[in-house]
Amino acid sequence: MKRILLxxxxxxxxxxxxxxxxxxxxxxxxxxxxxxxxTQGTMRVEGxxxxxxxxxxxxxxxxxxxxxxxxxxxxxxxxAVINVVDATNLERNLHLTLxxxxxxxxxxxxxxxxxxxxxKGITIDVKKTEELLGVPVVPTVAVTGEGIKELVxxxxxxxxxxxxxxxxxxxxxxxxxxxxxxxSLQHRHHTALEIIGDASVKPLTGIPIAILAMFAVxxxxxxxxxxxVGNVFEPIFERLWQPLMMQLSSILHPGSFLHSIVIGKxxxxxxxxxxxxxxxTTGLFVPIGMVLPYVFSFYIVLGFLEDFGYLPRxxxxxxxxxxxxxxxxxxxxxxxxxxxxxxxxxxxxxILESRRERFIAATIISIGVPCAAxxxxxxxxxxKHGGGYVGIIYLSLFIVWVVLGRILDIVLKxxxxxxxxxxxxxxxxxxxxxxxxxxxxxxAFLKEALPMVLLGVLVVNxxxxxxxxxVIANLTSPVITNVFGLPKEAxxxxxxxxxxxxxxxxxxxxLDLTAKQLVVAATVLAMFFPCIAxxxxxxxxxxxxxMLKSILVMLISSLIVGGLLNAIL
Amino acid sequence: MVERIPLTDMKTGETGRVVEILAGKGVHNRxxxxxxxxxxxxxxVSAAFARGPVVLQVYGAQTALGFGISHxxxxxxxx
Numbered sequence: 144m145k146r147i148l149l150x151x152x153x154x155x156x157x158x159x160x161x162x163x164x165x166x167x168x169x170x171x172x173x174x175x176x177x178x179x180x181x182t183q184g185t186m187r188v189e190g191x192x193x194x195x196x197x198x199x200x201x202x203x204x205x206x207x208x209x210x211x212x213x214x215x216x217x218x219x220x221x222x223a224v225i226n227v228v229d230a231t232n233l234e235r236n237l238h239l240t241l242x243x244x245x246x247x248x249x250x251x252x253x254x255x256x257x258x259x260x261x262x263k264g265i266t267i268d269v270k271k272t273e274e275l276l277g278v279p280v281v282p283t284v285a286v287t288g289e290g291i292k293e294l295v296x297x298x299x300x301x302x303x304x305x306x307x308x309x310x311x312x313x314x315x316x317x318x319x320x321x322x323x324x325x326x327s328l329q330h331r332h333h334t335a336l337e338i339i340g341d342a343s344v345k346p347l348t349g350i351p352i353a354i355l356a357m358f359a360v361x362x363x364x365x366x367x368x369x370x371x372v373g374n375v376f377e378p379i380f381e382r383l384w385q386p387l388m389m390q391l392s393s394i395l396h397p398g399s400f401l402h403s404i405v406i407g408k409x410x411x412x413x414x415x416x417x418x419x420x421x422x423x424t425t426g427l428f429v430p431i432g433m434v435l436p437y438v439f440s441f442y443i444v445l446g447f448l449e450d451f452g453y454l455p456r457x458x459x460x461x462x463x464x465x466x467x468x469x470x471x472x473x474x475x476x477x478x479x480x481x482x483x484x485x486x487x488x489x490x491x492x493x494i495l496e497s498r499r500e501r502f503i504a505a506t507i508i509s510i511g512v513p514c515a516a517x518x519x520x521x522x523x524x525x526x527k528h529g530g531g532y533v534g535i536i537y538l539s540l541f542i543v544w545v546v547l548g549r550i551l552d553i554v555l556k557x558x559x560x561x562x563x564x565x566x567x568x569x570x571x572x573x574x575x576x577x578x579x580x581x582x583x584x585x586x587a588f589l590k591e592a593l594p595m596v597l598l599g600v601l602v603v604n605x606x607x608x609x610x611x612x613x614v615i616a617n618l619t620s621p622v623i624t625n626v627f628g629l630p631k632e633a634x635x636x637x638x639x640x641x642x643x644x645x646x647x648x649x650x651x652x653x654l655d656l657t658a659k660q661l662v663v664a665a666t667v668l669a670m671f672f673p674c675i676a677x678x679x680x681x682x683x684x685x686x687x688x689x690m691l692k693s694i695l696v697m698l699i700s701s702l703i704v705g706g707l708l709n710a711i712l
Numbered sequence: 713m714v715e716r717i718p719l720t721d722m723k724t725g726e727t728g729r730v731v732e733i734l735a736g737k738g739v740h741n742r743x744x745x746x747x748x749x750x751x752x753x754x755x756x757v758s759a760a761f762a763r764g765p766v767v768l769q770v771y772g773a774q775t776a777l778g779f780g781i782s783h784x785x786x787x788x789x790x791x
Binding site for chain 2: 154201202203205207208229231232233234235238311315341344345346455458459460462463466471472561562563564565566567568
């Protein structure tokens with residue numbers, strides 16, 4: 144099968160072109176032996192199936208970063224390149240194009256964001272550009288699909304002019320020369336999106352906008368999540384699943400070993416999806432009925448913010464704060480991802496340059512950034528006692544996040560690198576790209592969470608049956624009762640936190656704790672240890688030594704914070 | 713009159729030409745990738761409070777640079 148490479152600068156709508164060209168079946172994978180991720184899918188060219196590879200965005204082919212190294216390697220075994228170029232920023236984009244044209248591979252150019260160029264008063268002579276570059280050039284608007292058909296039909300015309308190699312400066316000069324001949328600018332007024340774009344990066348207007356935006360995001364995620372839980376998932380479980388499970392319960396006989404594993408305990412003769420704790424009751428209800436709706440609504444909102452172009456602006460505004468934690472503004476991206484799930488959050492620390500930064504970021508994500516699953520359970524259980532208690536948990540975690548980052552920055556040798564980042568203009572996102580990304584993330588969540596939750600519930604039941612928790616509870620009761628002020632049975636929940644934090648918080652729900660105890664327990668649970676999936680990723684990303692250090696930090700800080708909360712509240 | 717100043721001393725909205733970048737090779741490379749190099753015209757879009765990053769217009773795109781780097785990029789500005 145032919146391998147077609149989709150290449151271009153970051154932020155030129157490459158993913159939107161990719162979504163337009165490929166079918167539903169898309170896989171993300173790491174380039175062998177590296178941590179650089181790329182996606183691939185299939186498309187049809189002249190009736191034949193071809194593989195389309197979304198190469199990581201690069202500014203050039205000079206190897207100055209891991210992404211560029213991979214791009215150059217992929218170029219070696221590709222059959223053709225679709226070079227996606229931003230029509231609103233042609234001169235800089237041509238630098239990569241000119242470099243590609245030196246290589247021995249056929250190239251076709253998608254002159255993307257063509258509509259914005261028109262709005263901005265930029266006119267590009269497409270015919271002339273084709274002439275000067277010697278390859279087909281097709282104007283496209285990937286978001287709406289305009290020009291995509293023509294792009295596909297002209298792929299066979301892709302051509303390798305193999306122009307003479309230039310120096311880097313030579314390419315910039317040539318790009319300038321081409322621009323002078325093909326592009327003309329007209330005076331025009333700023334578009335509304337540009338005005339908001341500039342306003343949200345300038346501190347005076349940007350900070351209030353950021354606060355409003357974050358508040359709106361929080362409200363929106365909760366609102367959509369609540370609606371889904373209340374109107375879709377709870378009714379399904381209560382009206383459809385509950386009767387089925389009650390029948391199964393009577394077949395298995397309450398009290399039998401099998402019953403206590405599959406259905407769990409009956410609460411006043413009924414199945415309680417939170418408290419029964421069987422595989423097919425709580426084991427399914429926690430990940431699907433309580434957590435999934437919030438994960439879903441979180442990823443919709445995050446996907447929109449990503450594709451709209453807000454996150455780089457947030458990075459600029461927070462650069463100062465992040466510097467005090469040994470990081471720079473861009474580190475806010477892994478943190479935000481961590482709010483969905485710590486696993487992709489920790490993996491995204493790869494975008495940071497130094498080992499030191501990655502250690503700090505991964506550690507404070509695992510401690511101070513609660514994942515959506517954990518948050519959903521906290522809202523569900525602690526929220527019943529009042530929003531203030533949930534607020535205390537968030538505030539505690541935020542303070543820990545900042546203070547710990549500051550401490551690590553002071554203690555660890557080295558300094559934080561500087562921010563160097565493109566701030567793309569605001570663009571209305573493509574629905575297709577957003578939904579594709581959402582689908583990939585939801586599949587990843589279900590694959591990750593469902594088996595682990597079920598395994599967690601199974602192990603909990605077996606350990607209860609073998610009375611292992613009683614032994615642990617007696618051993619750890621000095622810490623649990625004296626430091627945290629919790630009943631010693633809470634240790635079972637904390638132990639389950641090694642598996643899944645959502646299941647662990649669910650177990651707290653079976654203990655009849657006071658609001659204060661719930662706050663302490665949930666905060667300690669959030670901080671004390673990564674869940675097993677995050678644990679594995681920490682190990683992979685940081686190595687054994689740093690992972691152990693990171694975990695030591697978690698244990699110590701959770702002891703301190705749990706103790707303090709117990710003393711203060 | 714042309715003044716030679718670091719990026720950090722430029723006013724928002726001012727345009728200047730980069731004459732010197734006092735940074736190591738790694739930073740040079742990353743800046744060049746974004747088109748920031750000697751001889752290029754840049755316009756300052758904004759600067760954050762208290763030694764925060766500077767946002768520049770370079771070619772058709774905006775680029776954010778940390779305060780430390782911005783201080784090492786020297787530009788000629790007509791005033």
